[in-house]
Amino acid sequence: MAETKYFTEDGLQKLRNEVDELIRIQRPAISRQIAEARDKGDLSENAEYDAAKEAQGLLEMKISKLQDTIRNARIIDESKMDVSKVLILSTVKMKNLKNGAVMAYTIVPENEADLKKGKLSVSSPIAKGLLGKKAGDKVEIDIPAGKITFEIIEVSR
Secondary structure (H helix, E strand, O other): OOOOEEEOHHHHHHHHHHHHHHHHHHHHHHHHHHHHHHHOOOHHHOHHHHHHHHHHHHHHHHHHHHHHHHHOEEEOOHHHOOOOEOOOOOEEEEEEOOOOOEEEEEEEOHHHOEHHHOEEEOOOHHHHHHOOOEOOOEEEEEEOOEEEEEEEEEEEO
16 A cells, blocks of 8 residues: 655645646657657667667656555645644744754655755654744754754744
8 A cells, every 4th residue: 555645735736747747748759759769670679669668667657656646645734733833834943052043944745845945854853853842842853963952933834
């Protein structure tokens, strides 16, 4: 059985758009490549044909995996979530007590993480350490570089 993955509406739509592009654009392109290679003659010694068939197999596998992910996807309903503590989709403003740096991150599903945009994966060590905590809490988090203590300044949506 496939694993349930959680998405925001936007994240799931992006995944659906990717599958749609793979099916509508890339699948026909690979089919054309196979047809062109087949027209060149002997298939037993045709590297172009072999490469196109391999690309087709990889594409079909990717489409299948993405469709399976979509089938098992669950959309996160923010309206039913406690806004007073850190949960997925919370924006957390926190202070590193060691160096005084203040930072803000939004805790998002794994596949929507983007550190440059301030989106932290829910499965990251920092997010795991923050989950369930409230504003004013001090939390010590184990990260690969050691332990860091943060003070949660604000939790919002």
